[in-house]
Amino acid sequence: DAGVTQSPTHLIKTRGQQVTLRCSPKSGHDTVSWYQQALGQGPQFIFQYYEEEERQRGNFPDRFSGHQFPNYSSELNVNALLLGDSALYLCASSVAPGRDEKLFFGSGTQLSVL
């Protein structure tokens, strides 16, 4: 049983470019959340998708957008990249969006913005 898979594992972009990160949830999971983890910091919540809709959003600008597909996979898009967007982007899935649900995390996509 594959866990949460993310692609690509590493990515290098330049300022002003756009990037798309992808996530496939664990089998049987229908809820996907995205987190940004800066070096030496804890993950910061970006948003959560359930039933193909954005259900919750953290304090991130509109440059960060997402999508969930009918097969529950998800994409994170970041437009007009800034140097400060360099971070590890983590995807997490769960069986439902409730607060006590166990999250399963992928290994992340390391984004470097030059």
Added chain:
Amino acid sequence: GDSVTQMEGPVTLSEEAFLTINCTYTATGYPSLFWYVQYPGEGLQLLLKATKADDKGSNKGFEATYRKETTSFHLEKGSVQVSDSAVYFCALSGNQGGKLIFGQGTELSVKP
């Protein structure tokens, strides 16, 4: 807003030593509390959780008790092993549900 504060690392211990990693939180209402662990090159894994006051979460020899009166959820283990070397994150999930708020993480290094 809600927040989590952890003791700063790195923490370096000898094998079989006692471990405590402090975690305190600020939240409205009654959050659920979690400890996640991140091994090198891997994603975060849930270590344990507690969903109400005085609950004790435990797993793999680690324990943490939800203390509402002190707003704390300290992680403890009686005898650490080299394989416990990792970064440990305390987190809470509040009334909004599903959104985890993490502390900054505490790196643990266990020497043989």
